[in-house]
Amino acid sequence: MSNSLIWTFLHSQLHQTLRDRQLLPQSQRLLVAVSGGQDSVCLLKLLLDLQPKWGWELGVVYCDHRWRSDSGANGDYIAHLAESWQLPFYRRVATEIPNSEATARQWRYQVLAEIAEEYHYPVIVTGHTKSDRAETLLYNLIRGSGSDGLQALTWQRSLHLESPILKPDLTASIQLVRPLLEISREQTGQFCQEHHLKIWVDTTNEDLHYARNRIRQELLPYLQTHFNPQVESHLAQTAELLRAEVDYLDSLTETLFQQVVVFEKESQKPLKINRLILRQTHEALQRRVSRKILQQVMSKTPNFEHIEKLKALISAPNCSQTDPFPGGVIAFVDKEWIVFNFKLS
Numbered sequence: 001m002s003n004s005l006i007w008t009f010l011h012s013q014l015h016q017t018l019r020d021r022q023l024l025p026q027s028q029r030l031l032v033a034v035s036g037g038q039d040s041v042c043l044l045k046l047l048l049d050l051q052p053k054w055g056w057e058l059g060v061v062y063c064d065h066r067w068r069s070d071s072g073a074n075g076d077y078i079a080h081l082a083e084s085w086q087l088p089f090y091r092r093v094a095t096e097i098p099n100s101e102a103t104a105r106q107w108r109y110q111v112l113a114e115i116a117e118e119y120h121y122p123v124i125v126t127g128h129t130k131s132d133r134a135e136t137l138l139y140n141l142i143r144g145s146g147s148d149g150l151q152a153l154t155w156q157r158s159l160h161l162e163s164p165i166l167k168p169d170l171t172a173s174i175q176l177v178r179p180l181l182e183i184s185r186e187q188t189g190q191f192c193q194e195h196h197l198k199i200w201v202d203t204t205n206e207d208l209h210y211a212r213n214r215i216r217q218e219l220l221p222y223l224q225t226h227f228n229p230q231v232e233s234h235l236a237q238t239a240e241l242l243r244a245e246v247d248y249l250d251s252l253t254e255t256l257f258q259q260v261v262v263f264e265k266e267s268q269k270p271l272k273i274n275r276l277i278l279r280q281t282h283e284a285l286q287r288r289v290s291r292k293i294l295q296q297v298m299s300k301t302p303n304f305e306h307i308e309k310l311k312a313l314i315s316a317p318n319c320s321q322t323d324p325f326p327g328g329v330i331a332f333v334d335k336e337w338i339v340f341n342f343k344l345s
Protein backbone atom coordinates (compact mmCIF):
# COMPACT_ATOMS: atom_id res chain seq x y z
CA MET A 1 0.00 0.00 0.00
CA SER A 2 1.75 3.19 -1.11
CA ASN A 3 1.76 6.26 1.05
CA SER A 4 1.63 8.90 -1.66
CA LEU A 5 0.23 12.14 -0.36
CA ILE A 6 -2.45 13.88 -2.37
CA TRP A 7 -3.75 16.79 -0.30
CA THR A 8 -7.55 16.86 -0.60
CA PHE A 9 -10.48 18.86 0.72
CA LEU A 10 -10.93 16.23 3.46
CA HIS A 11 -7.34 16.75 4.66
CA SER A 12 -7.98 20.50 5.00
CA GLN A 13 -11.36 19.93 6.60
CA LEU A 14 -10.00 17.57 9.24
CA HIS A 15 -6.94 19.74 9.87
CA GLN A 16 -9.23 22.73 10.44
CA THR A 17 -11.61 20.77 12.69
CA LEU A 18 -8.69 19.58 14.82
CA ARG A 19 -7.42 23.13 15.17
CA ASP A 20 -10.81 24.69 15.91
CA ARG A 21 -11.91 22.07 18.38
CA GLN A 22 -8.49 21.20 19.78
CA LEU A 23 -9.34 17.53 19.71
CA LEU A 24 -5.93 15.92 19.31
CA PRO A 25 -2.98 17.66 20.97
CA GLN A 26 0.36 18.00 19.14
CA SER A 27 2.86 15.15 19.67
CA GLN A 28 0.25 12.93 21.35
CA ARG A 29 0.31 9.13 21.16
CA LEU A 30 -2.90 8.17 19.34
CA LEU A 31 -4.39 4.70 19.15
CA VAL A 32 -6.53 4.50 16.00
CA ALA A 33 -9.36 1.94 16.15
CA VAL A 34 -9.60 0.41 12.70
CA SER A 35 -12.32 -2.05 11.69
CA GLY A 36 -11.22 -2.15 8.05
CA GLY A 37 -14.37 -0.35 6.86
CA GLN A 38 -14.24 2.82 4.78
CA ASP A 39 -14.64 5.21 7.73
CA SER A 40 -11.77 3.98 9.87
CA VAL A 41 -9.46 3.31 6.88
CA CYS A 42 -10.12 6.88 5.69
CA LEU A 43 -9.47 8.14 9.24
CA LEU A 44 -6.17 6.29 9.47
CA LYS A 45 -4.94 7.59 6.11
CA LEU A 46 -5.94 11.17 6.95
CA LEU A 47 -4.17 11.03 10.33
CA LEU A 48 -1.11 9.51 8.71
CA ASP A 49 -0.98 12.34 6.16
CA LEU A 50 -1.51 15.04 8.81
CA GLN A 51 1.00 13.41 11.16
CA PRO A 52 4.07 15.44 10.02
CA LYS A 53 2.20 18.67 10.83
CA TRP A 54 1.09 17.51 14.27
CA GLY A 55 3.91 15.20 15.37
CA TRP A 56 1.64 12.42 16.65
CA GLU A 57 2.76 8.86 17.28
CA LEU A 58 0.13 6.64 15.71
CA GLY A 59 -0.74 3.05 16.57
CA VAL A 60 -3.44 0.85 15.03
CA VAL A 61 -5.76 -1.53 16.88
CA TYR A 62 -8.20 -4.13 15.56
CA CYS A 63 -10.62 -6.07 17.76
CA ASP A 64 -11.62 -9.39 16.26
CA HIS A 65 -15.06 -10.33 17.63
CA ARG A 66 -14.98 -13.54 15.55
CA TRP A 67 -18.47 -12.73 14.41
CA ARG A 68 -17.81 -13.24 10.75
CA SER A 69 -15.95 -16.08 9.09
CA ASP A 70 -13.65 -13.54 7.41
CA SER A 71 -12.81 -11.60 10.58
CA GLY A 72 -9.31 -13.11 10.75
CA ALA A 73 -8.59 -12.17 7.13
CA ASN A 74 -10.00 -8.72 7.90
CA GLY A 75 -7.43 -8.43 10.72
CA ASP A 76 -4.63 -9.63 8.42
CA TYR A 77 -5.51 -6.90 5.97
CA ILE A 78 -5.32 -4.20 8.66
CA ALA A 79 -2.03 -5.69 9.90
CA HIS A 80 -0.71 -5.40 6.35
CA LEU A 81 -1.97 -1.81 6.04
CA ALA A 82 -0.29 -0.84 9.33
CA GLU A 83 2.95 -2.54 8.33
CA SER A 84 3.09 -0.84 4.96
CA TRP A 85 2.63 2.51 6.70
CA GLN A 86 5.18 1.51 9.37
CA LEU A 87 2.76 1.82 12.25
CA PRO A 88 2.61 -0.43 15.33
CA PHE A 89 -0.34 -2.81 15.14
CA TYR A 90 -2.27 -4.44 17.99
CA ARG A 91 -4.86 -7.17 17.58
CA ARG A 92 -7.04 -8.94 20.12
CA VAL A 93 -9.20 -11.92 19.30
CA ALA A 94 -12.31 -12.69 21.40
CA THR A 95 -11.98 -16.02 23.21
CA GLU A 96 -15.75 -16.37 23.23
CA ILE A 97 -17.87 -15.09 20.37
CA PRO A 98 -20.07 -12.30 21.83
CA ASN A 99 -23.78 -13.23 21.75
CA SER A 100 -25.16 -9.76 20.98
CA GLU A 101 -24.17 -6.43 19.51
CA ALA A 102 -24.10 -4.94 22.99
CA THR A 103 -21.72 -7.60 24.35
CA ALA A 104 -19.49 -7.21 21.30
CA ARG A 105 -19.36 -3.49 21.88
CA GLN A 106 -18.57 -3.89 25.59
CA TRP A 107 -15.81 -6.33 24.81
CA ARG A 108 -14.41 -3.99 22.15
CA TYR A 109 -14.22 -1.00 24.48
CA GLN A 110 -12.67 -3.14 27.22
CA VAL A 111 -9.99 -4.31 24.79
CA LEU A 112 -9.39 -0.78 23.49
CA ALA A 113 -8.94 0.45 27.08
CA GLU A 114 -6.54 -2.36 27.96
CA ILE A 115 -4.36 -1.82 24.91
CA ALA A 116 -4.36 1.97 25.39
CA GLU A 117 -3.30 1.44 29.00
CA GLU A 118 -0.66 -1.19 28.27
CA TYR A 119 1.01 0.71 25.43
CA HIS A 120 0.56 4.21 26.88
CA TYR A 121 -1.91 5.78 24.50
CA PRO A 122 -3.93 8.45 26.36
CA VAL A 123 -6.22 8.89 23.35
CA ILE A 124 -8.24 6.41 21.27
CA VAL A 125 -9.54 7.71 17.93
CA THR A 126 -12.52 6.20 16.10
CA GLY A 127 -13.98 6.70 12.63
CA HIS A 128 -17.55 7.64 13.58
CA THR A 129 -18.92 9.99 10.93
CA LYS A 130 -21.67 12.55 10.46
CA SER A 131 -23.78 9.70 8.99
CA ASP A 132 -23.34 7.64 12.19
CA ARG A 133 -24.38 10.69 14.15
CA ALA A 134 -27.60 11.16 12.13
CA GLU A 135 -28.43 7.45 12.47
CA THR A 136 -27.74 7.43 16.21
CA LEU A 137 -29.95 10.47 16.69
CA LEU A 138 -32.85 8.78 14.88
CA TYR A 139 -32.27 5.52 16.73
CA ASN A 140 -32.28 7.24 20.12
CA LEU A 141 -35.27 9.43 19.22
CA ILE A 142 -37.32 6.35 18.41
CA ARG A 143 -36.28 4.74 21.69
CA GLY A 144 -37.53 7.80 23.58
CA SER A 145 -34.23 9.34 24.65
CA GLY A 146 -34.13 12.84 26.11
CA SER A 147 -31.73 15.52 24.96
CA ASP A 148 -28.76 13.59 26.35
CA GLY A 149 -29.36 10.69 23.96
CA LEU A 150 -30.16 13.02 21.08
CA GLN A 151 -26.83 14.82 21.23
CA ALA A 152 -25.76 11.49 19.66
CA LEU A 153 -22.02 10.88 19.64
CA THR A 154 -19.89 13.65 21.08
CA TRP A 155 -16.50 14.75 19.75
CA GLN A 156 -14.64 13.57 22.78
CA ARG A 157 -15.24 12.10 26.16
CA SER A 158 -13.62 9.92 28.72
CA LEU A 159 -13.80 6.23 27.86
CA HIS A 160 -15.17 5.61 31.32
CA LEU A 161 -18.30 7.65 30.51
CA GLU A 162 -18.68 5.86 27.19
CA SER A 163 -18.72 2.48 28.90
CA PRO A 164 -19.47 2.96 32.59
CA ILE A 165 -19.15 -0.74 33.27
CA LEU A 166 -15.46 -0.67 32.48
CA LYS A 167 -13.05 -0.41 35.40
CA PRO A 168 -13.05 3.34 36.22
CA ASP A 169 -9.40 3.31 37.38
CA LEU A 170 -8.39 2.01 33.96
CA THR A 171 -10.53 4.24 31.83
CA ALA A 172 -11.02 7.55 33.62
CA SER A 173 -7.97 9.13 32.04
CA ILE A 174 -8.31 7.65 28.54
CA GLN A 175 -10.05 9.92 26.06
CA LEU A 176 -12.17 8.71 23.18
CA VAL A 177 -12.05 11.13 20.24
CA ARG A 178 -14.22 11.11 17.09
CA PRO A 179 -12.72 13.61 14.68
CA LEU A 180 -14.83 12.69 11.61
CA LEU A 181 -18.20 13.89 12.90
CA GLU A 182 -18.42 16.57 10.19
CA ILE A 183 -17.54 14.15 7.39
CA SER A 184 -20.17 11.91 5.77
CA ARG A 185 -19.96 8.25 4.86
CA GLU A 186 -20.29 9.27 1.23
CA GLN A 187 -17.12 11.36 1.58
CA THR A 188 -15.12 8.62 3.31
CA GLY A 189 -16.18 6.17 0.57
CA GLN A 190 -15.12 8.55 -2.17
CA PHE A 191 -11.82 9.25 -0.40
CA CYS A 192 -10.97 5.55 -0.18
CA GLN A 193 -11.81 5.12 -3.86
CA GLU A 194 -9.71 8.07 -4.95
CA HIS A 195 -6.76 6.88 -2.88
CA HIS A 196 -7.17 3.27 -4.03
CA LEU A 197 -7.54 2.13 -0.44
CA LYS A 198 -8.95 -1.35 -0.20
CA ILE A 199 -11.74 -1.61 2.34
CA TRP A 200 -13.22 -4.58 4.09
CA VAL A 201 -16.97 -4.75 3.62
CA ASP A 202 -18.79 -5.78 6.78
CA THR A 203 -21.50 -8.12 5.51
CA THR A 204 -23.45 -7.84 8.80
CA ASN A 205 -24.21 -4.22 7.81
CA GLU A 206 -26.58 -5.64 5.20
CA ASP A 207 -28.57 -7.61 7.76
CA LEU A 208 -31.93 -5.89 8.12
CA HIS A 209 -32.71 -7.71 11.36
CA TYR A 210 -30.72 -4.97 13.08
CA ALA A 211 -32.63 -1.74 13.70
CA ARG A 212 -29.48 0.29 12.98
CA ASN A 213 -29.13 -1.22 9.55
CA ARG A 214 -32.80 -0.57 8.74
CA ILE A 215 -32.31 3.06 9.71
CA ARG A 216 -29.23 3.27 7.49
CA GLN A 217 -30.56 1.30 4.53
CA GLU A 218 -34.25 2.11 4.56
CA LEU A 219 -35.34 4.96 6.82
CA LEU A 220 -32.70 7.55 5.92
CA PRO A 221 -32.94 6.96 2.15
CA TYR A 222 -36.75 7.29 2.48
CA LEU A 223 -36.42 10.55 4.40
CA GLN A 224 -33.91 11.81 1.83
CA THR A 225 -36.20 11.00 -1.09
CA HIS A 226 -39.53 12.05 0.38
CA PHE A 227 -38.69 14.77 2.88
CA ASN A 228 -35.32 16.44 2.51
CA PRO A 229 -32.21 15.45 0.53
CA GLN A 230 -30.10 17.12 3.25
CA VAL A 231 -31.72 15.21 6.11
CA GLU A 232 -28.47 13.56 7.21
CA SER A 233 -26.66 16.88 7.63
CA HIS A 234 -29.65 18.44 9.34
CA LEU A 235 -29.91 15.62 11.85
CA ALA A 236 -26.17 15.79 12.53
CA GLN A 237 -26.43 19.56 13.04
CA THR A 238 -29.29 19.05 15.47
CA ALA A 239 -27.11 16.60 17.40
CA GLU A 240 -24.33 19.21 17.48
CA LEU A 241 -26.65 21.96 18.78
CA LEU A 242 -28.00 19.63 21.43
CA ARG A 243 -24.47 18.68 22.43
CA ALA A 244 -23.67 22.30 23.33
CA GLU A 245 -26.98 22.70 25.16
CA VAL A 246 -26.52 19.49 27.11
CA ASP A 247 -22.98 20.61 28.05
CA TYR A 248 -24.39 23.86 29.37
CA LEU A 249 -27.18 22.15 31.31
CA ASP A 250 -24.68 19.65 32.73
CA SER A 251 -22.54 22.43 34.16
CA LEU A 252 -25.58 24.12 35.75
CA THR A 253 -26.72 20.77 37.13
CA GLU A 254 -23.36 20.07 38.71
CA THR A 255 -23.32 23.44 40.51
CA LEU A 256 -26.89 23.01 41.75
CA PHE A 257 -26.24 19.41 42.81
CA GLN A 258 -23.35 20.53 45.01
CA GLN A 259 -25.56 23.25 46.52
CA VAL A 260 -28.58 21.15 47.41
CA VAL A 261 -27.25 17.74 48.40
CA VAL A 262 -26.01 16.79 51.86
CA PHE A 263 -23.90 13.62 51.70
CA GLU A 264 -23.56 10.83 54.23
CA LYS A 265 -20.05 11.11 55.67
CA GLU A 266 -18.96 7.48 55.39
CA SER A 267 -20.66 6.23 52.22
CA GLN A 268 -20.65 9.63 50.46
CA LYS A 269 -24.15 8.79 49.25
CA PRO A 270 -26.77 11.57 49.09
CA LEU A 271 -28.50 11.72 52.49
CA LYS A 272 -30.90 14.60 51.95
CA ILE A 273 -31.62 17.39 49.50
CA ASN A 274 -32.76 20.94 50.04
CA ARG A 275 -36.05 21.24 48.19
CA LEU A 276 -36.49 24.96 48.89
CA ILE A 277 -33.54 25.77 46.66
CA LEU A 278 -34.69 23.26 44.04
CA ARG A 279 -38.19 24.73 44.02
CA GLN A 280 -36.81 28.04 42.76
CA THR A 281 -35.11 26.46 39.73
CA HIS A 282 -36.42 25.51 36.30
CA GLU A 283 -38.06 22.09 36.01
CA ALA A 284 -35.44 21.01 33.47
CA LEU A 285 -32.81 21.42 36.18
CA GLN A 286 -35.04 19.82 38.81
CA ARG A 287 -35.22 16.74 36.59
CA ARG A 288 -31.50 16.66 35.92
CA VAL A 289 -30.56 17.02 39.57
CA SER A 290 -33.13 14.36 40.49
CA ARG A 291 -31.63 12.02 37.92
CA LYS A 292 -28.10 12.63 39.14
CA ILE A 293 -29.14 11.92 42.72
CA LEU A 294 -31.03 8.76 41.76
CA GLN A 295 -28.00 7.51 39.83
CA GLN A 296 -26.23 7.47 43.19
CA VAL A 297 -28.96 5.98 45.35
CA MET A 298 -30.56 3.41 43.04
CA SER A 299 -29.27 -0.01 42.06
CA LYS A 300 -30.02 0.56 38.35
CA THR A 301 -30.23 3.41 35.86
CA PRO A 302 -33.18 5.68 36.72
CA ASN A 303 -35.95 5.90 34.14
CA PHE A 304 -38.51 8.63 33.42
CA GLU A 305 -40.96 7.42 36.14
CA HIS A 306 -38.29 7.27 38.85
CA ILE A 307 -37.17 10.80 38.09
CA GLU A 308 -40.74 12.17 38.04
CA LYS A 309 -41.46 10.44 41.36
CA LEU A 310 -38.55 12.15 43.09
CA LYS A 311 -39.19 15.47 41.36
CA ALA A 312 -42.80 15.44 42.61
CA LEU A 313 -41.50 15.60 46.19
CA ILE A 314 -39.96 19.01 45.52
CA SER A 315 -43.38 20.65 45.85
CA ALA A 316 -45.29 17.91 47.75
CA PRO A 317 -46.83 18.43 51.24
CA ASN A 318 -44.74 17.70 54.31
CA CYS A 319 -44.37 13.96 55.18
CA SER A 320 -45.12 12.79 51.60
CA GLN A 321 -43.06 9.80 50.58
CA THR A 322 -42.27 7.59 47.59
CA ASP A 323 -42.51 3.83 47.14
CA PRO A 324 -39.15 2.12 47.30
CA PHE A 325 -36.85 2.82 44.33
CA PRO A 326 -34.99 -0.16 42.84
CA GLY A 327 -32.49 -1.14 45.52
CA GLY A 328 -35.04 -0.36 48.26
CA VAL A 329 -34.36 3.31 49.07
CA ILE A 330 -37.34 5.46 50.05
CA ALA A 331 -37.48 9.26 49.82
CA PHE A 332 -39.71 11.36 52.10
CA VAL A 333 -40.34 15.02 52.79
CA ASP A 334 -39.22 16.50 56.10
CA LYS A 335 -40.09 20.21 55.93
CA GLU A 336 -37.51 21.83 53.61
CA TRP A 337 -35.66 18.54 53.05
CA ILE A 338 -36.17 15.44 50.94
CA VAL A 339 -34.56 12.67 52.97
CA PHE A 340 -33.41 9.23 51.77
CA ASN A 341 -33.99 6.26 53.98
CA PHE A 342 -31.38 3.62 53.22
CA LYS A 343 -32.18 1.49 56.24
CA LEU A 344 -34.88 -0.36 54.39
CA SER A 345 -32.57 -1.19 51.47
Ligand SMILES: Nc1ncnc2c1ncn2[C@@H]1O[C@H](COP(=O)(O)OP(=O)(O)OP(=O)(O)O)[C@@H](O)[C@H]1O
Binds near residue numbers: 062064065126127132
Ligand atom coordinates in the same frame (compact mmCIF):
# COMPACT_ATOMS: atom_id res chain seq x y z
N1 LIG B 1 -13.65 -4.47 15.30
C1 LIG B 1 -13.18 -3.23 15.46
N2 LIG B 1 -11.87 -3.04 15.78
C2 LIG B 1 -11.39 -1.78 15.94
N3 LIG B 1 -12.14 -0.67 15.84
C3 LIG B 1 -13.43 -0.80 15.54
C4 LIG B 1 -14.02 -2.09 15.32
N4 LIG B 1 -15.33 -1.90 15.04
C5 LIG B 1 -15.54 -0.57 15.06
N5 LIG B 1 -14.42 0.11 15.35
C6 LIG B 1 -14.24 1.57 15.48
O1 LIG B 1 -15.49 2.13 15.82
C7 LIG B 1 -15.93 3.01 14.76
C8 LIG B 1 -17.42 2.88 14.62
O2 LIG B 1 -17.72 1.61 14.12
P1 LIG B 1 -19.20 1.08 14.02
O3 LIG B 1 -20.08 2.18 13.54
O4 LIG B 1 -19.16 -0.21 13.32
O5 LIG B 1 -19.43 0.80 15.53
P2 LIG B 1 -20.76 0.92 16.33
O6 LIG B 1 -20.77 -0.31 17.17
O7 LIG B 1 -21.90 1.25 15.48
O8 LIG B 1 -20.37 2.23 17.17
P3 LIG B 1 -20.14 2.27 18.71
O9 LIG B 1 -18.76 1.68 18.90
O10 LIG B 1 -20.16 3.72 19.09
O11 LIG B 1 -21.24 1.47 19.31
C9 LIG B 1 -15.12 2.58 13.55
O12 LIG B 1 -14.99 3.65 12.63
C10 LIG B 1 -13.81 2.18 14.17
O13 LIG B 1 -13.02 3.31 14.44
